[in-house]
Amino acid sequence: MGKIFMTGASGNLARVITPVLHQAGLELTLGSRQRPEVVPGGAEYTPVDLTEPAHLEAAFSGHETLILISPVVKHEVGMVENALAAARQAGVKKVVAIGIMNEAKRVQIPHFENKRRIVELIKESGLEYVILKPSFFFQNDGMVLAPLREHDVYALPIGSVGLNAVDTRDIADATLRVVTSETFDGQEIPLCSPDRCTGEGNAQVWSEVLGKEITYAGDDLGAFTAGIRNAFATTVDEWLVDDLTTMMRINQTVGNHATDHDLAASETVLGHAPRRYKDFVAETAAAF
Numbered sequence: 001m002g003k004i005f006m007t008g009a010s011g012n013l014a015r016v017i018t019p020v021l022h023q024a025g026l027e028l029t030l031g032s033r034q035r036p037e038v039v040p041g042g043a044e045y046t047p048v049d050l051t052e053p054a055h056l057e058a059a060f061s062g063h064e065t066l067i068l069i070s071p072v073v074k075h076e077v078g079m080v081e082n083a084l085a086a087a088r089q090a091g092v093k094k095v096v097a098i099g100i101m102n103e104a105k106r107v108q109i110p111h112f113e114n115k116r117r118i119v120e121l122i123k124e125s126g127l128e129y130v131i132l133k134p135s136f137f138f139q140n141d142g143m144v145l146a147p148l149r150e151h152d153v154y155a156l157p158i159g160s161v162g163l164n165a166v167d168t169r170d171i172a173d174a175t176l177r178v179v180t181s182e183t184f185d186g187q188e189i190p191l192c193s194p195d196r197c198t199g200e201g202n203a204q205v206w207s208e209v210l211g212k213e214i215t216y217a218g219d220d221l222g223a224f225t226a227g228i229r230n231a232f233a234t235t236v237d238e239w240l241v242d243d244l245t246t247m248m249r250i251n252q253t254v255g256n257h258a259t260d261h262d263l264a265a266s267e268t269v270l271g272h273a274p275r276r277y278k279d280f281v282a283e284t285a286a287a288f
């Protein structure tokens with residue numbers, strides 16, 4: 001098959017997708033402003049800034065498929081508009097985009113509203129498309145591993161309603177399947193697991209795996225917001241602070257539940273059962 005261009009290439013998700021596509025023998029160009037830490041042998045890196053439309057057509061030219069991973073920023077929709085316009089001009093045939101599960105039912109969260117609009121734009125683009133819609137990542141636990149190890153607390157305030165979260169390695173597997181097949185063209189596909197993760201429940205899984213009591217730190221959004229602010233090295237992006245705090249409030253009050261249909265669609269696109277949270281925790285703990 002033809003060459004694949006993937007944006008967001010230096011980010012957390014692309015870091016997991018890249019080796020899966022590379023090992024499958026696909027010709028891959030990685031695009032982001034900063035060079036990814038790992039560019040596998042045979043893959044290329046092309047600097048791209050999605051806010052700068054002028055150079056995007058040349059960057060995408062010669063590629064059959066665009067894997068469109070856009071960052072969670074206020075102007076994400078404009079970035080995607082630029083990418084879709086350039087993809088059309090460059091003769092790209094198909095876009096595989098990363099959205100979010102149940103985005104249209106959670107539009108109080110600004111970046112979910114952005115994703116809702118992005119789905120519309122992709123469907124209107126005239127390009128062949130697949131929109132993968134992952135739920136909350138298991139790997140978001142990476143944000144709270146330090147307090148887990150040092151203070152025996154699970155500090156991600158996801159509440160008690162529940163999120164049918166997903167392993168990013170399953171997103172990589174699904175990406176490979178939809179890129180290399182036409183079976184899923186024109187579809188929006190939720191990606192989730194049967195594990196309806198909650199704060200108390202995740203703390204319980206960590207307790208069982210580590211063989212000691214891990215306590216859920218509770219639903220304190222003030223501490224969560226302070227943690228995001230501290231994560232910014234210099235300037236604080238107030239839009240992102242508000243956005244992620246709102247998302248966590250909605251996680252606590254509404255959750256993000258998968259239906260039986262969502263779970264079946266996930267398993268179909270994966271071609272295997274979704275990875276499970278307890279296995280993710282066991283693997284993560286083994287690497288401590």
Ligand SMILES: NC(=O)c1ccc[n+]([C@@H]2O[C@H](COP(=O)([O-])OP(=O)(O)OC[C@H]3O[C@@H](n4cnc5c(N)ncnc54)[C@H](OP(=O)(O)O)[C@@H]3O)[C@@H](O)[C@H]2O)c1
Nearest residue numbers: 008009010011012013032033034049050070071135136137
């Ligand atoms: N985390 C979750 O639970 C979750 C759940 C569902 C869906 N998602 C979606 O998953 C996607 C990927 O998430 P992630 O964790 O990989 O995000 P990430 O680590 O923040 O990566 C974002 C990527 O976007 C690039 N980027 C930022 N500004 C750019 C610009 N102006 N031009 C070009 N590239 C730019 C960044 O690279 P440079 O800075 O080098 O340009 C980076 O490669 C997002 O769309 C998110 O909404 C996440």
